[in-house]
Amino acid sequence: MKKIVYLILFIGISLNMNAANPDSLVVNKIYMEALADNTAYTNLEYLCTQIGGRLCGSVESEKAIAWAKKCLEEMALDTVYLQKLMVSHWTRGEKEVAYIKFNSAEIKNVHVCALGESVATPKNGITAEVVEVKSFEELIKLGKENISGKIVFYNRAMDPSKFITFEAYGGAAGQRFVGAVKAAEFGAVGVVVRSLTLLSDFTTHTGIMKYDSAGINIPAVAISTKDADLLSESLQTDKHLLFYMKTSCQFFSEKESYNVIGEIKGTESPNEIMVVGGHLDSWDNGQGAHDDGVGVVQSIEVLRLFKKLGVKPKHTIRVVLFMDEECHQRGGKKYAEIVKLKNEKHIVAIESDGGGFTPNGFSFDTSQDTLNAIKKWSSLLLNYGLYSLTKGHSGVDIGFLKGLGFPLIGLETDSQRYFDFQHAETDTFDKVNKRQMQLGSAAMASLIYLIDKNGIQ
Amino acid sequence: MKKIVYLILFIGISLNMNAANPDSLVVNKIYMEALADNTAYTNLEYLCTQIGGRLCGSVESEKAIAWAKKCLEEMALDTVYLQKLMVSHWTRGEKEVAYIKFNSAEIKNVHVCALGESVATPKNGITAEVVEVKSFEELIKLGKENISGKIVFYNRAMDPSKFITFEAYGGAAGQRFVGAVKAAEFGAVGVVVRSLTLLSDFTTHTGIMKYDSAGINIPAVAISTKDADLLSESLQTDKHLLFYMKTSCQFFSEKESYNVIGEIKGTESPNEIMVVGGHLDSWDNGQGAHDDGVGVVQSIEVLRLFKKLGVKPKHTIRVVLFMDEECHQRGGKKYAEIVKLKNEKHIVAIESDGGGFTPNGFSFDTSQDTLNAIKKWSSLLLNYGLYSLTKGHSGVDIGFLKGLGFPLIGLETDSQRYFDFQHAETDTFDKVNKRQMQLGSAAMASLIYLIDKNGIQ
Numbered sequence: 001m002k003k004i005v006y007l008i009l010f011i012g013i014s015l016n017m018n019a020a021n022p023d024s025l026v027v028n029k030i031y032m033e034a035l036a037d038n039t040a041y042t043n044l045e046y047l048c049t050q051i052g053g054r055l056c057g058s059v060e061s062e063k064a065i066a067w068a069k070k071c072l073e074e075m076a077l078d079t080v081y082l083q084k085l086m087v088s089h090w091t092r093g094e095k096e097v098a099y100i101k102f103n104s105a106e107i108k109n110v111h112v113c114a115l116g117e118s119v120a121t122p123k124n125g126i127t128a129e130v131v132e133v134k135s136f137e138e139l140i141k142l143g144k145e146n147i148s149g150k151i152v153f154y155n156r157a158m159d160p161s162k163f164i165t166f167e168a169y170g171g172a173a174g175q176r177f178v179g180a181v182k183a184a185e186f187g188a189v190g191v192v193v194r195s196l197t198l199l200s201d202f203t204t205h206t207g208i209m210k211y212d213s214a215g216i217n218i219p220a221v222a223i224s225t226k227d228a229d230l231l232s233e234s235l236q237t238d239k240h241l242l243f244y245m246k247t248s249c250q251f252f253s254e255k256e257s258y259n260v261i262g263e264i265k266g267t268e269s270p271n272e273i274m275v276v277g278g279h280l281d282s283w284d285n286g287q288g289a290h291d292d293g294v295g296v297v298q299s300i301e302v303l304r305l306f307k308k309l310g311v312k313p314k315h316t317i318r319v320v321l322f323m324d325e326e327c328h329q330r331g332g333k334k335y336a337e338i339v340k341l342k343n344e345k346h347i348v349a350i351e352s353d354g355g356g357f358t359p360n361g362f363s364f365d366t367s368q369d370t371l372n373a374i375k376k377w378s379s380l381l382l383n384y385g386l387y388s389l390t391k392g393h394s395g396v397d398i399g400f401l402k403g404l405g406f407p408l409i410g411l412e413t414d415s416q417r418y419f420d421f422q423h424a425e426t427d428t429f430d431k432v433n434k435r436q437m438q439l440g441s442a443a444m445a446s447l448i449y450l451i452d453k454n455g456i457q
Numbered sequence: 458m459k460k461i462v463y464l465i466l467f468i469g470i471s472l473n474m475n476a477a478n479p480d481s482l483v484v485n486k487i488y489m490e491a492l493a494d495n496t497a498y499t500n501l502e503y504l505c506t507q508i509g510g511r512l513c514g515s516v517e518s519e520k521a522i523a524w525a526k527k528c529l530e531e532m533a534l535d536t537v538y539l540q541k542l543m544v545s546h547w548t549r550g551e552k553e554v555a556y557i558k559f560n561s562a563e564i565k566n567v568h569v570c571a572l573g574e575s576v577a578t579p580k581n582g583i584t585a586e587v588v589e590v591k592s593f594e595e596l597i598k599l600g601k602e603n604i605s606g607k608i609v610f611y612n613r614a615m616d617p618s619k620f621i622t623f624e625a626y627g628g629a630a631g632q633r634f635v636g637a638v639k640a641a642e643f644g645a646v647g648v649v650v651r652s653l654t655l656l657s658d659f660t661t662h663t664g665i666m667k668y669d670s671a672g673i674n675i676p677a678v679a680i681s682t683k684d685a686d687l688l689s690e691s692l693q694t695d696k697h698l699l700f701y702m703k704t705s706c707q708f709f710s711e712k713e714s715y716n717v718i719g720e721i722k723g724t725e726s727p728n729e730i731m732v733v734g735g736h737l738d739s740w741d742n743g744q745g746a747h748d749d750g751v752g753v754v755q756s757i758e759v760l761r762l763f764k765k766l767g768v769k770p771k772h773t774i775r776v777v778l779f780m781d782e783e784c785h786q787r788g789g790k791k792y793a794e795i796v797k798l799k800n801e802k803h804i805v806a807i808e809s810d811g812g813g814f815t816p817n818g819f820s821f822d823t824s825q826d827t828l829n830a831i832k833k834w835s836s837l838l839l840n841y842g843l844y845s846l847t848k849g850h851s852g853v854d855i856g857f858l859k860g861l862g863f864p865l866i867g868l869e870t871d872s873q874r875y876f877d878f879q880h881a882e883t884d885t886f887d888k889v890n891k892r893q894m895q896l897g898s899a900a901m902a903s904l905i906y907l908i909d910k911n912g913i914q
Contacts, residue, residue, distance in 0.1 A: 031620055162492070163896075383620075387839070387845075388844075417893070433873060434656075435873045
């Protein structure tokens, strides 16, 4: 419990703040307001539960664009507008069906979902024998004679012994992304990919896959980790078991879609822009809560915090809610294209796309000199648990701004639970802790404030 | 998502480790083993779901003692034994009932639970008018004429704007702990205390309360935060509404109970002891998962990690699973009493009682010199997110060892979700993320390893 002790220790004792440091006082106000106010959480609830999963091209994505625009308009920002782009339009169709058919004729249903932008199976599904592999090397070794006419089952698990879960993801995600292309080269008729999660459960995790224009497009599904284990065990004793899968995905013509943008104009240098953003689209199977409803409402919240606290930025703060991060990143590409076309000057861009977990710092795609300059705020940020200020990846959407000479920054969060929910039907509003999400808004607002006020040098 | 980028970035790239540093290699092995193995999680599942809530004196606490002893015995430790002590024995009895009765005669049921070691209401319950206060100052100001014969409703909320949730707890916990005593002084017939959580929901949070031997003992319950808000709003319009509450708690005679202890003997200095522990008892309404099943299984896991990795400690590692932390800390007191009696030499004690959330460091009840000496491992620990090495509270149980000249250390975790579950019916196994819990075991094992191998100087 530790409780009564805290009662005695903490009454009236506050954070180790230097009261003489005005930056420290403003950052403290940002945190207090972010933690005490429910706007961002209420926004997330609406986006997730009233609109839901919002894959690019879907009706839900259109509703999300309209909702986000209205949200920004109601905040009385200086500018709110949509930025047009084209997106692909793929639908999952009916709930996928799959089962293992043992030689005993026994049937066991398993949980699968089509991978993003997979082709459908034939109308009556596919039934075939299964070849299990854990790497592309194994696939090549097996060769056409062992694979042709069969379903390839990619069963490489994320390595739980990795401290950084994204490393574990990196070691296994290739099978989802290009597994179908590689299996088709050997004559496979479909692929089943182990869901990319560190949990052992029955959830299915979708995500984008890619075909090779030169090859044959075979259907691909993700299978839950528990069902993957069952299939693997079953194959040990029943090598010729059959696997049935049926999906009914469809492609439609490209559609118009939009990035949603809003601004608070800078008082001194309105043409110098600080971007804060997340992506508005999400996978269709869940509610896109952690990925990336959280990034959307946090980015909007940054602007609300400035307005509510009466902090007038010297440079323009621009929130950008990107479309189509999950499939082809057309939103990020379009935004960068327009920035270059208009020759807009940016001084920083921050993206939140790591889920609504406790933030632990920022990842900087910038020079070491710039990072060193930012580290002058280390001790202030450390008061709020932001201990990690390192060079690394920033964000998929803002990544297209690389090379324009300003720092690209990713909000870093505790990654331990990220893959419990990523791209799964369980990525829903109720999985987001209000406070952990609010801390992300406060972290981004604080860094934007510090950069706006003091510059990076 | 950030996914494909990580795929490219991370394949084959590992933690920033100095391969030439053997400590760094061992710590890495500890983390890998802790994250890849399921023993601690399986132990937690058993303790929570097969035994459940285990208040001192209960049958469940006896089962937990037997289970823990067996667990340690099956690990083939050098020593496993029970340490006898006496505990109080209080039971909640039947599920509590409470409702608001409006002047319109309308009735609204509300969620309450008896506070720990509260007396029961009379058999038919209590019905009385309600006086709401948010502080003891308000209570005193209202005085006997406004309070006598009524139920005092303590509705001070935890302050959400505090970054450190234990601060918010500290600002509100007094009403639970001594609220009944203070209200009784003014003739109140019962107290209703707002549940100590930052969530807005229908869960009820119990916790120990204390009577004053000189005063009248009046019954006390915790009410869910949503019901507290309802009651407060209702009182605005219906000042004379009635509140009904019925509890059937009982006190029994003191009982024998036990701390459970196991050891790996040190190879060089077996008489110098390093304690790692948590508390085996928990509240009865939930499963005692975060508080403190996690601390129990993590402490056991520290010894398993040493054995599994073949790391033979120079000093004795002793796991102590304390009884009765929640009520009167008899386990902690007894352990310290025996240490002094036997004049046992300890070199460190670490307690885990902050829940199974991602660890962010340690809190040291020791001198600044000792803390400075420990900080030589800062950069190594930082690789695993252990950024916070500060002076502060260690643990309730090991706290009784204070003054014996060795450092007392508390495992610190991300506190943002701690009060979502503390002492509530929702403190159950399914609320614990396996990896976050495993990281706590690894953090404690790593610090024990570093202290054992290098000493603190």
